[in-house]
Amino acid sequence: MKNARIVRTALALAVCSSAVAAAPVAATARTPGRVTVADPAQYVVPFVGTRPGAPSFGLGDGAGNTFPGAAAPLGMVQWSPDTVAYQYGGYAYDDDRIRGFSLTHISGAGCGDYGNIPFLPVLDGAPADFAEFSHADESASPGSYAVTFGNGVRTELAATPRSGIARFSYPAGHTASLTVDPGQGFNDASGYVALGTDSISGYTDSGGFCGTANRYRIYFSVVFDRPFSSSGIVAAGRVDTGRRSASGSSKGIAPQPARTAAAQAARPAGGGEQQEGVRPEAVPRASGAKALVSFDTAAGPTVTARVGISFVSVEGARANLAAEQAGAGFDQVRDAARRSWNDLLGRVAVGGGTTRERRVLYTALYHAMLHPSVLSDSDGRYPGFDGQVHTVPAGHARYADFSGWDVYRSQTQLLALLAPAEAADIAASIVDQGARAGYFDRWTLAADGTGVMVGDPLPIIAAGIHAFGATGFDAAALVRQAVAGRQDDRERPGHGPYDRIGYVPAGTDGTWGSAATTLEYTSADFAVAQLAARIGDGASYDLLMHRSTGWRSLFNGASGYLQPRRSDHAWPAFTPDQQDEYVEGSAAQYTWMVPYNHRGLFDAMGGDGAVTARLDAFLADLNAGPGSEHAFMGNEPSLKAPWAYVYAGRPDRTQDVVRRALTTLFGDGPDGEVGNDDLGELSAWAVWAALGMYPQVPGRAELVLAGPLFPAVTVRRGGDGPVIELSAPGASAAARYVHGLAVDGRASTRPWVGEDFVRNGGRLDFTLGTDPAPGLGGDPADAPPSFDVGPARPVTGAVGGPAAKCLDVRSGGTADGTPVQLYGCNGTEAQRWTRASDGTLRALGKCLDVSASRSDAGAPVQLWQCNDTGAQQWWPKADGTLVSTPSGRCLDLAGGATADGTPAQLSDCAGTGARAWTVPG
Template identity: 70%
Template sequence: MHRSRFTTSALALGAGAALLAGAAAPPAGAAPPGRVTVADPAQYVNAYVGTKQGAPDFGNGGGAGNTFPGASVPFGMVQWSPDTATYQHGGYFYDDHRIAGFSLTHISGAGCGDYGTTPFMPVLDGRPVAHSDFSHADETTAPGSYAVTFKNGLRTELAATQRSGIARFSYPAGHTASLTVDAGKAFNDANGSISIGTDTLSGWTESGGFCGTGNRYRVYFHAQFDRPFSSAGIVRAAADGSGTVDTGRRSATGTSGGIAPQPARTAEARERRTGSGGDQHPDRQRAASGAQALVSFDTGADRTVTARVGISFVSAEGARANMIAEQRGAAFDELRAAARAAWNDLLGRIAVDGGTTAQRRIFYTALYHALLHPSAISDTDGRYPGFDGKIRTARPGHTQYADFSGWDVYRSQVQLLALLDPARAADIAQSVADQGASAGYFDRWTLANGGTGVMVGDPLPIIAASIQAFGGTDFDAAGLLRTATAGSRDTRQRPGHGPYDTIGFIPADAGGIWGSAATTLEYTSADFALAQLADRIGDTAARDTLLHRSANWRNLINSGSGRIQPRDTDHSWPDFRPAQQDHFVEGSAAQYTWMVPYNHRGLFDAMGGDAAVAGRLDDFFAELNGGPDSEHAYLGNEPSSNVPWAYAYAGRPYRTQDVVRRALTGLFADTPDGEPGNDDLGQMSAWVVWAALGMYPQAPGRAELVLASPLFPSVTVRRGNGAVIDLDAPGASGSARYVHALTVDGTASTRPWLSEDFVRRGGTLAYTLSETPDPAWGSAREDAPPSFDVGPARPATGAIAGLGGKCADVEGSSTASGTAVQLRECNGSTAQQWTTASDGTLRALGKCLDVDGSSVFNGAAVQLWDCNGTGAQQWWARADGSLLNPPSGRCLDVPGSSTASGTRLQLWDCNGTGAQRWTVPA
């Protein structure tokens, strides 16, 4: 087996370079058995992946990855990339052979358009053009750099540092070398200003409107050229993209209309039916903005012109300072090599050995795309714009980050980032905390340190909690928890929080909510993740409150169908179809039924048990990418991301192993159409990386990893903090996917999951794999990955004593569902032996304490009923001794405070009287 060693060192470019220094490889012979490294992993990255439609357009951002192929370093502020004349989110459509410009900023994989600010365009003979033709045969892209030669012979080469870029424009002989820069143009409506110096261009571009919302931002730029301009002026634009140059003008302001379609992605926009409709491929010419400069150069002695460009979200002076600090006058080739070294350091933290070339290309391309965002927003001096519009300063030695596709990346992208670079991840968590502190709430989808309100849920607190779980602890976790807790009662952060906080779900008949059932589930995940964060920092009161709220998913379980369904304010169930999108978001009810990733045990019990669940999962995965109106999986979008791993909780880890490998090898490729949906700032790609490793961070806010099987025979994960995880899986391949045995640090294991402690300290996994399944391995219920519920870890059994020293009693010791629960003299019989179960229920005689008909009204009778996982069977002990039924907000009560034996218990407004005071087994 080939095992190559990889070392790299980043070019020293001064303190502001923000390039990763490579870690030295261990000396020959020092690596433990199975440990591998990889030489130049950047060679396997194909940045074209995702630039062409790879699946049907289901209306959620198109069927492409919406990536871009240009120059960027990890988490860079600058993403200098070509934009084709045919627009696709990300700016580049692979099938179009016309480049309209090279803009300085991009977002990778979003389902709406933004950025694309300040396009540079080299031209010939002082004539602006709408676009120039090229061939992919004359184009190259690699991590950190990009190059293309137009059909007219003009060549552009780009490379990047974190906050700046460098370009070489090589002009053919016999032509005047010219360049346009348009400060008033972006993918969306924009305005801008540009000033021309003797050898500099500077100014700003302002844009926004992501997904049709009102976000705005301003990007400042400063460009320094290696020679003075031979002529310069402002373009008088023509509609066809051409124009004449007014050499008497040295500055200008201007505006332009956007070209990015903006489908509505907020409740408000959907109700107003705003947004510009369709998701991709408009193709129309655009005139210059009026703030477009054209400069020309004397290339008699040297036909290659070098431009150095810095950007800033603070000021043009900041842009210039960023460029100087990060480039330090280094030559183009040096900066390009340094960018590649930075990528190699980070990509090389996961070294794979074996597999096919295509598999390695899919893997490292996905890892590359997963590490493009979030983007640095602070300058080299630490200054950045806060959510409140004030200029703030990051902690010394730390970077502030922006561009959080919250609804997407909270699922596994930030966990991957924290696995590989906990220190940087902590800066990202602090950036989240700072966003909330300066805004007064947490937005869902933030761009350039501004909120958009796009999508649903409360994902940013989950991001920070998950980073903390994976070891990124150097941030103000307590402050973030305070802001998140306060913000949970703010409509800007949590639309529909009123009913969620009182009756435990957002009703289907509530107004102003996009996806009542989906949003309820999103809030429960956020509450669970925050409960874990609170526990880690010792805030037990917050932990308990949040953990109880995380059980609100039970209020949407219909015990008749065993599905999560929308529910009206009166607790009735509207008409329902598993394939409906109504009350869900970019997915169907069938796809959202599985979205309780932190408590599959409770969910599966409510769905009828493991056997029933396994059959439903098999039906679900009969199709892997059925779209949002399907009863099958939709792995081209995020709500289905975690579901393949759910089999492990139902005692069928071999089915997880199969589905994960089928999805990985069947939906993804190393070609431009190699993604089945939007990359969503790295989430889709992060899923690919986790799938190839054969592990997944299922529970938000925690660091356990659920296992499938590795795609590669050998893998070494270096966490960047000294911990190392080695995977040894001889014979692993696309077909050899089934686990027959596993050892963890040399000890045999039948658990299809890894503990948080293993992830923290590292260790070695050794697999025995086969092409045939082993249904027995990992199938024992006690081997299932952990689920987290609201009841005690150790159930207690005994009497529930109440008013008059009497006990809660099952009438006649009957086990029939519907039997009354009453007050009676305590007698120690089985009819009075209640167990406080881990799922928040109270159980006697094998059944649960239940509210008749799931009523939420005063006087509703309490009875014994088959345990069904619904909110009608949740009873939470409170400090005053009462037992709260959360969906009703009412307490277990003795009618009229009667002490007469045979008095049937009921629901009633919580009032703190003796009629509601109970002693529960502990």
């Protein structure tokens, strides 16, 4: 099956293979320089994350919110048990009651949706709300799930990408029965069911993720291996065998926390924590569309059901079932699903390590590869964000379920590393969503947007996928749409002031967390700028790179934090642990969120020594919750902080903290995650941490290094793509410090590798020890690149202006506030300006500055101590204008005069000669 797409692997193996024997016990093999692992699926524990592993902090009950059921990689179907106690994901490990096996789930979200069309095997034609079970009678592995109820009924489930197969075994002496209810979901749902002689079909309508207005319709078709002995519709607890179809609805059971700007604004002041993710008793009433069917089991106690689903039509559901199972038996489908998972999981092959360490790694990799979910049918049809049905080009697929705010940080990069063909289709799906919706939403589910969370993450995802070499999508269209979307209120609430003054002011209508939103927008601008550069779009690159400097407008040199700021540039009252104007985190946690320019941020903070001390204090507690001065590694804003030491010349501290986080925050039990997995983002972080490398910069593919947990690792890019090999003899939980490194056989002191290594493959040989080696990687020249807007090396010279005169510091003064003026060129130090790499213009040891950070026309321009703020950012454009980046206004002269001594000021950019300047370089 060379070059097979992930979404087709299960089908191909099921159809082309006969039943196979159980896979052998996993073993590690070494080919020359490479590692392989037989059956990595045996190390996956799907129950990880189904029990809280930390306090809730008001965000999803402190659990991974995963589900243990049957799913294929990136599959549309996730056939999984739902417990009576509701937890996001549908399954609460500490409950012993299953109320059904629904066909759709999302793994790890902090809100509820899907949980559609639950099946429940029952006895003797009597509907039931639930059945009791014991974990001793339950098992799960990639692609399959099984449980035996206390009443003796056994359920076995397996999945292909768009279909599932179930084997229900009933105890002797009872009538074998089953209920199916398309009118139920985790949220409010309605549905329709139609009964045949050996089949059931229909659809469900639901939505309401995080209390929003998203909607979707899922069609289903299920066929059994024998005709019904009786069938009907459940009404008032009884079965009406005279009815062959029904419609009905039910109220949802999922809590709906406030995770949009509108919902946040509607919360009462001092409203306390958001709703938790668990409800101990959550049995929805029958919808009115619940069917009950019974079977004659005289010839055998086991009934097999095959089900296909589609977001297009019932006919599409039937076609998906036929295409992906083609008559294969349960064992064949189950074993094919395992092989498809082994192909994907085996792309990260490790040698050595403990059983627990392998379980943590491969379980995290499994959870990271569940989403996004394929949306298109086997014939390529899919529902678009415009409400119409479209067809994807042959050989490709469309994907849905983008937890944008979460997964752009490292999950989609991991997917692009291991499955570049699928990742390119995911990026193409993003382009398609934006084109058909007219904007990029932040968190999309099925074929609709939700507006959940903040920022502009979908363009970051596509840019990162492209950086990792998955280039098979229309990158130019992505850049065009992303640039246009910057002016769309749906995509970027608060974009007006962001473009006028460089940041979203505190209290801006329609936004949630002005400081957090600003930092999300600057990351998006940076990431798309990198994609624009790759495709030769210099104008977009220039615009977006200069907009990415907006973080400087929030940096308060007096406190050393990135703080909320009012529209008049004043600083509101502030504490580092405040959550006000941030999102699911504190000021202390968000202050590190300039991953593309750590150098600029660290210089503003006082340099590497000060930064190292601050990181040490910040990471002393790894999971302190959102309202803390310490890290909150159970949520996304803190995930990059442990890797930031590398930019400060202390990679040994990264090596220690990353290993400490991996070994203490992740485990192989049900409580093995300390926060919402968010469609694989926390799990992806754990995979990167175990590999000892991380994609720190959004929209780029350099990898910051720590040290691998395993003595030997082989990473395969796709089925037969480039290979990355890691060798670290003696690696262990304790042996975490890098004492030596060779890259492709050549000694290196750089604690990072470049984009070419990721794209082309290569070999890293680590020498590890149990004691720190703080000198290695400590030379500033060895730090990973930070990206700023000025020249790589400072350039010094005069700034020429109108009338062949020069920009001048009045009287050569050096006091803060000294006016800057036009004056005849005289070659003095007062006219000797240095264009620095951080986007500043410097003279006499200070910076060209806009008075009081003003952005209005007429604001005076002066000399001021360099303070890394936006007021000191200048953008020399090709037309000769010199733009104050935050305000978008130009350096000008009062009254348009050109006499010696005319003071400089800001003015609207109108392209007049008075605003033409030449800068050094």
